[in-house]
Amino acid sequence: MSETADLYQSIIMARIKNPSHAGKPETYDAEGEGDNPMCGDRVHVYLQRDGSRIFHESRGCAIMIASAELMADAVAGLNAAQIAQRRAAFEAVVNTGAKDPALGELNALAGVSEYRSRIRCATLPWSALALALEEDQKNG
């Protein structure tokens, strides 16, 4: 089905079948949640400051889970300012469909720009991560 291959490509499907950042870690420094009341999707993000490792507990669609996975890869080791920058760049990609060479595998979600109602699915983990970072900064 070529008409959907752009979005549901193997990189996304592979990540939802074999997630490498799913589950609640034993220890973490901050957490944040993203909810989409329109569809009931929910993502909970856990942040370990040491190396900015991210874990997520996701209940939702393939786009959201794949986005959480790719996000965890993409922000590993970055500081809050760098993560914010990356989030802005990612949101530009999913809103415009124009890939950003600096974003690597995150570009797999560029196709979501064609499905307006699904953009929120891709950005929800990033919103949750932003909340976790806020909490982390408050905790100092």
Add this chain to the structure above:
Amino acid sequence: MSAVLKPDHFDLAAIRKDFPILSQQVHGKKLVFLDSAASAQKPRAVIDAMVHAMEKEYANVHRGLHWMSERTSDAYEAVRDKTAAFVNAAAREEIVFTRNATESINLVAHTFGRAALKPGDAIVISEMEHHANIVPWQMLRDAHGIELRIAKITDAGEVDFASLDQQFADGKVKLLAITHMSNVLGSYTPAERLAKFAHANGAKILLDGSQAIVHRQVDVQAIDADFYVFSGHKLYGPSGIGVLYAKLAILDAMPPFLGGGDMIASVSYEKSTWAKPPHRFEAGTPAILETIGLGAAIDYVQAIGFSAIAAHERALTDHALNILSPLVKILGSAQDRGGVISFTMAGAHAHDIATLLDRQGIAVRAGHHCAEPLMGRLGVTSTARASFALYTTMEEIDALAAGLIRVKQVFA
């Protein structure tokens, strides 16, 4: 499609030509519209009636002494007669126009709920209600001190009368507010039996007919409904017009909902008095054009006839249940069910299913269908839902099945 089940006078090809939107393409594919339970498409007759009013006969209603206002008032009030006949109300005054079924329920909660119910009284709803038949009662509970109780449904998705018995046992229940057809499970509820049950227990009954009225003939007197609500836009009419039917004696005792023009008998700074029903409940300029559109929609479905519509949709539903069962998990298995089928697919989220189908031109709904508590009862967070209308074809259901096979391939 079985020829036996297809009434001779039900000309599906001609019916589809009546709905201009059905010939549209989506993503370069033929539109397969299976989301009519959310809102149905509009036949040419409805579109033309509204355009005609705007082009030829339009002014405000119940006010002007001029020709245009009189003609528009006549057209508007004629729809009240038509709607009364459509649901077999005993009197035209029993038909109140609202914006939609949601507003109708809010009207009842706000007026009947505060005037006729006392703190300590209870209202029973079922586990398969739309948010529209949950939240207004919660608001009444919190503002007015009534109790809100939930009657269980069976795993098949039918009313559990044993649970109803329990909820009514202490004699505090004064209103049973329940769907006539679930927007998720497609189950019909036994309206007449429920009304008899409520009345025998000293309670009134409100039926949410938003889904049911689209698919079968509703006779509020045969049901003995105290309140019956529905929306125009699911009945092939425009959005922005809904109906509240209530028995006249009940309406007569109800205080107004919104205040303003058209709902008064007299106004002074000291005191205003209220118009009689139905105008008491229609403050301000109503949805004139939408009401005229609703009238055209009622004419349209009645010209086809509910026996033909029901037979067609029965055949569609039977075919869909057969063809979809091996592909997906269908929720609910009520004996009496209509053309609303919710399903889940292992490993694939409802939104992914909907997006993948959309790319094939197939429109289904996905999510919690404004029925979050029911999702919890069914043990799911969301489902995909295909729903059928009088213009749905067997080929469209086959297209859905083919589409779902492709979804399965993506998620394999």
